[in-house]
Amino acid sequence: MNELNQKISEIGIVPVIKLNHPQRDAAPLARALCAGGVPIAEVTFRAAGADTAIRLMKEACKEMIAGAGTVTTKEQIDAVLEAGGEFIVTPGYDQELVDYAGKKKISIFPGCSSPTDYHGALKSGLELIKFFPAEQSGGLDKIKAMSGPFPMFRVMPTGGISLKNLGKYMESQVIAACGGSYMVTEELIDGQEWEEITKLCKKSREIIKEARKEWQK
Numbered sequence: 001m002n003e004l005n006q007k008i009s010e011i012g013i014v015p016v017i018k019l020n021h022p023q024r025d026a027a028p029l030a031r032a033l034c035a036g037g038v039p040i041a042e043v044t045f046r047a048a049g050a051d052t053a054i055r056l057m058k059e060a061c062k063e064m065i066a067g068a069g070t071v072t073t074k075e076q077i078d079a080v081l082e083a084g085g086e087f088i089v090t091p092g093y094d095q096e097l098v099d100y101a102g103k104k105k106i107s108i109f110p111g112c113s114s115p116t117d118y119h120g121a122l123k124s125g126l127e128l129i130k131f132f133p134a135e136q137s138g139g140l141d142k143i144k145a146m147s148g149p150f151p152m153f154r155v156m157p158t159g160g161i162s163l164k165n166l167g168k169y170m171e172s173q174v175i176a177a178c179g180g181s182y183m184v185t186e187e188l189i190d191g192q193e194w195e196e197i198t199k200l201c202k203k204s205r206e207i208i209k210e211a212r213k214e215w216q217k
Helices: 001-012 023-037 050-060 074-083 093-104 115-123 139-146 164-169 188-191 194-216
Strands: 013-017 040-044 065-071 089-090 109-111 130-131 156-157 178-180
Touching: 001 013, 001 040, 001 074, 001 156, 013 139, 013 194, 023 040, 023 050, 023 188, 023 194, 040 050, 050 065, 050 074, 065 074, 074 093, 074 109, 074 188, 089 093, 093 109, 093 115, 109 115, 139 156, 156 178, 164 178, 164 194
Parallel strands: 013 040, 013 178, 040 065, 065 089, 089 109, 109 130, 130 156
Antiparallel strands: none
16 A cells, blocks of 8 residues: 555544534644544535645644545645645545546545446556445445455445444454544534543544454454
């Protein structure tokens, strides 16, 4: 895997964030994530100002890996690049956006859940893809089945991930990382519960570390 994908895999969990007040919350959220050993954020365009949040998070914590989720237009890709973002996540497989991201030299992780999506990602030379919505699309069983004809991919399942099933996913070597919002819910962020966010991040890292011991068996 390339350097960015390797870093994502080492962290093992990608917080999927909707920020309603980026000017107020982006910097303290970045510090809370980093304190919990999860220096990465997928800030979604489900709320305005995702690009602003990315810029502020990276200014607050230099080690922060920040990118955007729910990206559906080329203009959003441009905004992320302008903010210093390092990756793009799309809800579905959109060849136009995959090609544009390649042209702009920014990593893109498209949402894939079918053989057709996987074929597109293969033709585009991708190595890490998002599996979305994970639990609703068949979960780990389907991901493993898809890895039969497509063994070249590492996968980032997102959708329905929680502390309860994180370990199950991370026991599989097909999984590079999981995307989740349980440690960055709107309630936690709007309530500025930074210590609780850090606590949930630390717990996630503990689960990932324990699950990956299965790889050595």
